[in-house]
Every structure is written in C-alpha cells, then in structure tokens.
Amino acid sequence: MDMIQKNQTWDLVERPKKKVIGVRWVFRAKFNADGSLNKHKARLVVKGYNQHLLKWLSLKEEIYIEQPDGFQVKGQEDKLGFEKSLSEPTLYVKKSKDETLLIVSIYVDDLLVTGSKDVLVNEFKAQMQEVFDMTDLGVMTYFLGMEVNQTDRGIFISQHAFSLKILNKFSMQNCKPVSTPMAQGEKLSSIGDHVRVDEKEYMSLVGCLLYLTATRPNLMHAKEEKLKLVGYSDSDWAGCIDDMKSTSGYFFTLGSSVFCWCSKKQQTVAQSTAEAEYIAAAAAVNQAIWLRNLLYDLNEEQLESTEIKVDNQSAVAIAKNPVFHGKTKHFKIKFHFVRKAEQSKEVSLVHCSSQDQLADILTKPLGTARFETLRKLIGVCCIQSKEEC
Incomplete structure (x- = not known):
C-alpha cells in the first residue's frame, strides 16, 4: 500500500453511482530454486471475470482503450x-x-x-x-520457476526442482526411469473400455508436464558472431486415432542451439502426408516471421531468407509452385501465405533428409538410439554431468 501511494497509482475519490469493478488481494509464497522460502507476496488485482464490462462500455460509448507507452517521460x-x-x-x-x-x-x-x-x-x-x-x-539464477545456470560453457535453463516436485506430488519419486518418453507403435484412444481415472488429478498432471516442457531443450549460448535463424518443420500423419488429426512440430536455432519450439495437434484433418507437412510448415513460417521482426528490434536483422527445413519434397514443391492444381485445391487458403512469404524472400523452404530433421522428436514416438541422438543435437543435456554438452 505504501508503494501504491508513493507512485500515485490512483486518486482516492467518492464511490461513483455506476457499476464498479471489484478488487481482491492475492497472497502467495515465493520460493527459491532449492525450495526454501524467499518471501511472502501480496498483490491487489481486479476481479478478472468482471473485466469484460470495460470492453462492453467502450463499445457502447464509442471510446477507445489505449495502452500506455511505458519507459517514457515527456521532456526527458x-x-x-x-x-x-x-x-x-x-x-x-x-x-x-x-x-x-x-x-x-x-x-x-x-x-x-x-x-x-x-x-x-x-x-x-x-x-x-x-x-x-x-x-x-543480481545475476539471474531463478526466474518464473526456471533455474538458470550461467557458466563458461554457456547459459543453461532447467526445472530440476520443479521436476522433483511433480514426482513427489504424484508419488512417482521411486519409479524406474525409461530411455524414451513414449512407446513406439502404441496408439492411445479416449474411446473404449478403459479404467476411468480422476479427471481433476489427470488434468493437474498434464498441466504440470506442459509447464515442464518450457525448458526441455536447454538453452546454450550461440558462439557465432553473426546469428543466423534456421527452422525445422515436421509432422506425423493422422497420428490421433480418435479424430485422425496430425501433429505439427517445429524448432528454431539461432547460432549453435535450439531456442524456440512447439508441438501441437493440427486443427484440420489432413488428407495426405504432404498436406500435413504443409500445415506444419505454415505454423513454422508464422513463427519465423515473428522471430525475424523480433531480431530486427534487437539489431540482429536477418538479411537473408530464413531457411525452414522440411523432409517432405511435395510440401516444399507446393510452397514454391504458385499454380493451383488437383492435389492442392482442397488446401485451406490461409496456408497459402507460405507461398507469399517464399516470394517475398522472408523464408525459404528447403528439403532435408529425415535423418537431419530435428523436429522429428516433437511429432512421433522414437526408438532409443534416434531419440537420444536428437536430444543431444537440440542441446538437452545434464548440467551435472562431466561430459561435454
């Protein structure tokens, strides 16, 4: 409250007759990377479920909601x-x-x-x-639940403490480790005579695992003077037996390491492997354009086209061929901005062999040897290990 008054966050006025959006205090404990208590925090927040009133009123009164510029003081x-x-x-x-x-x-x-x-x-x-x-x-060691280790070999991010917390929460701390996270050839379905599980506990586990994926490809510093952005795009085909939808996956490297990644089920049903790969490439192109703009803001402008490596020759040919024909006429129009990005020289889809496709690890179950090879190539390693990463 002292800080709010010091910074003159608001003026205290008489309560208006109009609808007032309420506030509430949110209390939580902030912990260090080792699990010890850092401090207790209190935050005053607006009740989110009432915030739609502001947008409704802005439309009714024909006024606009503006965002402050920040970090700018007029005259200074x-x-x-x-x-x-x-x-x-x-x-x-x-x-x-x-x-x-x-x-x-x-x-x-x-x-x-x-x-x-x-x-x-x-x-x-x-x-x-x-x-x-x-x-x-001081020097960052812990941020938003992520542990940061800065050494002469590079900068590594991990969630070791969070991983142990998940294992303890779901009574898995004594379970045996496996070499790969998924079994090859096994197709899971939500339809069938399966034993029902606690939905609340299951969703909690999935949420924890999703947050854990934020640091799976550990970030290592780039060693090249001029950073070059390169992408990898891949997909399976009809991997989900419930709705026959495919999974898209992409990686982006900057210099010597992977720093950006995504694995997500596609929203439409692909009628061929080429279409599934093309849809995945479209998502990668979207991300590439955003990253190029971000790098420009950071004085790392990418003058050359950003290569996105795809292991499907048909998908690459479709992106480079501006002519519609029988095999592509059913593709959704929104995916054809890939061609426009190709023509403007922002991106360039390049064919690569399946063995060189790093994004393979994001779309399908792999054998132990292949999984461990790709895991090493994308920069995931044990920072406690004596081996070179």
Whole structure:
C-alpha cells in the first residue's frame, strides 16, 4: 500500500453511482530454486471475470482503450530512450545506431535487464530504483520457476526442482526411469473400455508436464558472431486415432542451439502426408516471421531468407509452385501465405533428409538410439554431468 501511494497509482475519490469493478488481494509464497522460502507476496488485482464490462462500455460509448507507452517521460526521453518492440509488447530496447545498449524484458512485476556494458546496466538499475522500491537480485539464477545456470560453457535453463516436485506430488519419486518418453507403435484412444481415472488429478498432471516442457531443450549460448535463424518443420500423419488429426512440430536455432519450439495437434484433418507437412510448415513460417521482426528490434536483422527445413519434397514443391492444381485445391487458403512469404524472400523452404530433421522428436514416438541422438543435437543435456554438452 505504501508503494501504491508513493507512485500515485490512483486518486482516492467518492464511490461513483455506476457499476464498479471489484478488487481482491492475492497472497502467495515465493520460493527459491532449492525450495526454501524467499518471501511472502501480496498483490491487489481486479476481479478478472468482471473485466469484460470495460470492453462492453467502450463499445457502447464509442471510446477507445489505449495502452500506455511505458519507459517514457515527456521532456526527458533522452534519459531512458527505450523503444518498445512492435513484435513483443513486454520487450524494450535501447540502441545507439547499430549497437544494442540495453534490453529489458518485463513480466508483471518481474524485470530482466541485459546489456553490452556493465556500467549501462548499473545506471539503468539506479534510475529505476529512484522511482520504484526494487530488489536487485543480481545475476539471474531463478526466474518464473526456471533455474538458470550461467557458466563458461554457456547459459543453461532447467526445472530440476520443479521436476522433483511433480514426482513427489504424484508419488512417482521411486519409479524406474525409461530411455524414451513414449512407446513406439502404441496408439492411445479416449474411446473404449478403459479404467476411468480422476479427471481433476489427470488434468493437474498434464498441466504440470506442459509447464515442464518450457525448458526441455536447454538453452546454450550461440558462439557465432553473426546469428543466423534456421527452422525445422515436421509432422506425423493422422497420428490421433480418435479424430485422425496430425501433429505439427517445429524448432528454431539461432547460432549453435535450439531456442524456440512447439508441438501441437493440427486443427484440420489432413488428407495426405504432404498436406500435413504443409500445415506444419505454415505454423513454422508464422513463427519465423515473428522471430525475424523480433531480431530486427534487437539489431540482429536477418538479411537473408530464413531457411525452414522440411523432409517432405511435395510440401516444399507446393510452397514454391504458385499454380493451383488437383492435389492442392482442397488446401485451406490461409496456408497459402507460405507461398507469399517464399516470394517475398522472408523464408525459404528447403528439403532435408529425415535423418537431419530435428523436429522429428516433437511429432512421433522414437526408438532409443534416434531419440537420444536428437536430444543431444537440440542441446538437452545434464548440467551435472562431466561430459561435454
């Protein structure tokens, strides 16, 4: 409350006669990476289920909802001088011609800052602490439940403590490990005479595992001077026996390591392997264009087309051939922006062999040897191991 009053977050006024959106306090404990208590936190939030009223009123009264620019004080722009990224609204960048001086990323009330010089980072933190009561946690070691290990070999992110918490929560701490996470050739179905499980517990487990995938390909620093963005796109075909939908998967590398990935069931039923691969490529192209824009904001403009490696020759040919014919006329029109991206030289679909397709690990069950090979290639390793990653 002292901070709210100090920063003049609001003015105390008489309660209006109109509908007022309520607030509530949210209390939680913040823990360190080792599980010890860091501090107790309290946050005052608007009741989310009432926020649609604001949008409704804006339409009724024909007014517009604006978003503040942030990091800008009129008449003193030169003191901070940050530009808000058009591609990522939580990202702010301070530049000097072609040099990136500072990068600031914000998540609610957490803030990360990095820069080309320590003196600039320290100056920024001092300026922020003049306005806000902030705690300087130093070099990042723990952020949003992710453990960060910065060594001479690179920067690694993991969720070791969270993994142990999941095992304990679902009484799996004494179970035997397996070499691959999925059994080959096994098709699961929601239809049949299966033993029913507790839906609440099952959804809780799935949610935990989904959050765990945020750090599965551990991030290692790139060692090249000029970072080159490269993508890998893959899919299975009719992998789900319930609805015959396929699964798309893609990876993106920047320099020497994978840093961006996705595995998701497709929304439409593909009528051929080529269509399934083309739909997966469309998702990868979307991500590639966003990443190119983000890298431009960070002074890492990609002048050449971003290669997206696809192991299906038909899908590559369809993307490069602007002529509609019998085999592609049923494709949804929205997927054909891939051709436009090809023609504008933003991306270039390139055929690669199945053995070189890193995204294979995101779309189907694999044998032990293949799984471990791909896991190593995408940068997942044990940071406690003595072996080189």
